[in-house]
Amino acid sequence: MRSLLIPLTFAGLCQAAQAGDISSTYTDLDWKKDCVTYARAEQGDGDWADLSCSGYRGYPVLVGYDDARESLFYGFPPGGDMTSAWESFSAFNSSGAKVEWRVETNGDKAVPFAAIHRRSISNGEDETKKTEVLLVAKVAQMDAREGCTVGLVLATGNPAANDQARKIADEKAKGFACGKDKRVVIGDVPAFGRVDN
16 A cells, blocks of 8 residues: 555646646736737727836737727737737726736746736716726737637625636636636626637
8 A cells, every 4th residue: 555655646746746836926017007008090980099008027918999998918919910819898998007927936936827807888878887807818828829818707795706706717727728618707708709710
């Protein structure tokens, strides 16, 4: 029995070592200070702009703004362009000033694999009432440029929202197939969609 326990214990330790430590780190997102506008509407061409913002240790946050709606991409987009997919709420919306990055650390290597970002969605019937949602996104890596929304968690009136968002990030983000896998939705979240271009 002892001879069986030793290899099992060793295998368990190896698995734990490979998994890495997961923690959160935070960055600011201020359009005026942290972002550069690289494309925008000409006069009479609507109200849109594309911005590149600083994120976690060189990982950018790309913002597509169009008619008071935002689509955000975390990490390195395919071909350097985030316009391959638009993901946003149907109603007017805006993003929060802080981004939470879920980071896996192995030795001296720290890799962000998910981003959690608070979004504020307007109510068409009552502008004073906004719905807060935590958006959980897969962070696109330099070698595998796939990023998208993995989950949506209603934050308004939900004291467990942060823990629920982190659970989705930690369990789903790394293996999530963008455009194929179904997002996790917790609560009565306003309409949200993805349009592949």
